[in-house]
Amino acid sequence: MKISAALSRELSNLPKQATVMVIGEVDTGKSTLLALLARWFRSQSQHVAIVDADVGQADIGPPGFVSYGFVEHDIESLQSVRRQDSYLVGSTSPYNRGLNVVAGVQACVRDARCQGSDVTLVDTTGLVKGISGIQLKCAKAEAIKPDLIIALNTPGIEPLTSCLKQLGFRVSRFLPIPGARIRTAQERKHLRVSRWNSYLGGNPHKMEIDPAEVKVLRWWGESRPVDTEQVPNGTVVAIPDPNRPGFHIPCVWTVTEGEEAGSRLSLLVPEPPEVQPGVVWVSGYKLGLEGNTVVSA
Ligand SMILES: Nc1ncnc2c1ncn2[C@@H]1O[C@H](COP(=O)(O)OP(=O)(O)O)[C@@H](O)[C@H]1O
Ligand SMILES: [Mg+2]
Structure with a gap:
């Protein structure tokens, strides 16, 4: 699959160090399009960063986080982008977490640009309708000031695209990716589980935490x-x-199991950090675990 001539004309007119945000309803092909865009920009010798703000169907980091990474080879899927860093949102839905999502996207875009991306592509959740969807996407756009917003056009996205245009953003509408198909709730859950296990890497490290030395605080809460x-x-x-x-x-x-509660805590992490953390941020998002394997997410 290749991007259309009309879209490549749009992309050719972007300024240096451009930011491009892709919006669309669920399963319209946003992530597939991002991989195509990444390939196109790479063919123009551009250093491409991808910010993955889809906390439910995350491709780059684990679900519940906004993550970003650089595209180091021609990719078929965003899942092969190596994660550089992540920002905790703490839920697989952006509902009631809009502020965290916007803060995370802004931090990731800023960092990707500071680290020398020529173009930063931003993937988003399918929440585009109603007050929640419009507010979230408008706030995101205001936070990162994309040079181009690509909207995968369905009737439901019209109020959002007209609002973004009124705010002064350049919005280009294209048809949803042909062949993109609706995923079942079961498939979505399965993808979340597989992203977590892929992040933990099969043999995660158990990091012991001394509750006397480490603060355990609720993320963005008390x-x-x-x-x-x-x-x-x-x-x-x-x-x-x-x-x-x-x-x-x-x-x-x-x-x-069997340990005196509160005496010793442990965290699963793919690689232990070289320094003991001073704080552990606790979210309300809970995974099902069997041993070190995630079975529900
Ligand atoms: N051309 C295609 N042929 C077959 N399957 C496709 C094609 N494009 C997308 N898909 C599939 O359709 C689903 C939705 O596409 P995706 O890009 O993940 O959408 P979104 O990011 O908007 O949710 C995914 O399972 C994806 O693998
Ligand atoms: Mg997606």
Whole structure:
């Protein structure tokens, strides 16, 4: 599959260090289009970054996080983009999490640009309708000021595209990707589970946390420490990335059977960070675990 002549004309007119945001309803082919766009920009010798703001059907990082990475080879799917960093949202739905999503997208776009991306492509959730969808996408656009918004055109997206145009954004509408198909709720769940297991990498490290030394706080919530005995096994948590301010390392809270609760905590993480974190951010998003394997997400 290739992008159309009309779309490649649009892309050829972008300024240096451009940001392009793709919007559309669920399963209209946004992520497929992003992979095609990445290939097109690479063929123009551009260094491409992808920001994945679809917290439900995440491709680059685990679900519940906004993540970004650089495209290092011609990709068929966004899932082969190596994750660079992530920002905790703490839910697989953007409902009631719009502020976290916008903050995460802004942080990822800023960092990708600082690290030298020529073009930054932003993938989004399919929430485009109603007040929630329009507010979320308008806030996102205002936060990152995309040079071009590509809308995969369906009747339901019309109120959003006209609002974005009124705000002064350049919006180009294209037909949904031919062949894009609706995924069932079961397929969506399965994809979330597979993204988590792929992030944890099969043999995750168990990082021991001393609750006497590490603050355990609710993400964007109360500053009072969380009662560690009340955090369920499988809760998605994050620790600050020691290498990049504002970013987080996704972790999973595990409770060891038979241990005195609260005495010792452990987190599952693919690679242990070189420094002990000072804080663990706790979200309300809980995974089902069997041993170190995620079975529901
Ligand atoms: N040309 C195509 N042929 C077959 N399947 C496709 C094609 N384009 C997309 N799909 C499939 O359709 C589904 C939705 O596409 P996707 O790009 O993930 O949409 P979105 O990101 O908008 O949710 C995915 O399962 C994807 O693999
Ligand atoms: Mg997608």
